[in-house]
Each structure stands twice: as C-alpha cells, then as structure tokens.
Amino acid sequence: MAINVLLAILATSLATYLSRFLGVITSKKVKENSKIFKWFNCLAYSTLSALLARIIIFPAGALAEVDYLIRFIVVFVCLIIFLISKKNFVYPTVLSALLLTLLSSNL
Known part of the structure; x- marks a missing residue:
C-alpha cells in the first residue's frame, strides 16, 4: 500500500x-x-467560470445544505467587494467565508 502511494x-x-x-x-x-495566448486565456477563464457556476448551482458536501438565495447573496456581495x-482577491475570499457562515447559521 505504501509503495502505491509513493x-x-x-x-x-x-x-x-x-x-x-x-x-x-x-x-x-x-x-x-x-x-493562441488569448485563446488559452479565454479557455482558462471559461473553465474557472464553469467551476464556480457548478459550485454555486450544484454544490456538494456542506455547501449543498445552504439555500440558493444565500449562495447568490454571498456571490453578489463578494463581487461588489x-x-x-x-x-483584490483577499477581501472577498475572507468575506465570503464569514458571510456564508453568518447567513447560513442565522437564516
């Protein structure tokens, strides 16, 4: 087993x-x-957009228990921030975790 992991x-x-x-x-x-560089850039952004949409619309795990409205509110607020x-990616990332926790526990 250890050799397989290695x-x-x-x-x-x-x-x-x-x-x-x-x-x-x-x-x-x-x-x-x-x-070609612009094409790869578009491909990367479209892949990221698809992954984010999947996480928001069809979440797995603990996020699946959070209501759609709460998820969309968090995304909208973080986009504005x-x-x-x-x-800056730091502020919306930290705020998204805090906001999601607060909204999901209080609503």
Whole structure:
C-alpha cells in the first residue's frame, strides 16, 4: 500500500513539474498578444467560470445544505467587494467565508 502511494506521488509530481519545466522553456517564444495566448486565456477563464457556476448551482458536501438565495447573496456581495477593492482577491475570499457562515447559521 505504501509503495502505491509513493508511486502516485511520484507520478503526479513528475507530471506537474514536467509541464511547468516545458512551460518555462517555451515561454520565451510565446507573445502575450498572440491569438493562441488569448485563446488559452479565454479557455482558462471559461473553465474557472464553469467551476464556480457548478459550485454555486450544484454544490456538494456542506455547501449543498445552504439555500440558493444565500449562495447568490454571498456571490453578489463578494463581487461588489472585489470591484470596490480594485480587484483584490483577499477581501472577498475572507468575506465570503464569514458571510456564508453568518447567513447560513442565522437564516
């Protein structure tokens, strides 16, 4: 059992660091204004949006017990805080955990 865990850690580490190494090697040739770079940027944002939508609409675990209205209120408030704080991720992240806890326990 221990050898399987060690092999899994080794394989995932190799895959992670190999892709990062290849990214560093090829990054000198990639221009930020190229169409392929913009396409990958759009792909990354769309994937993130889909994951966030799935977490909000079809949550799993403890978040599934929280009402839809509470989840949407937390997302809306945190989006406003994100825009007010000049696109700082720290404030809405901390506020989302606090707000979700307060609203779900009091409502």
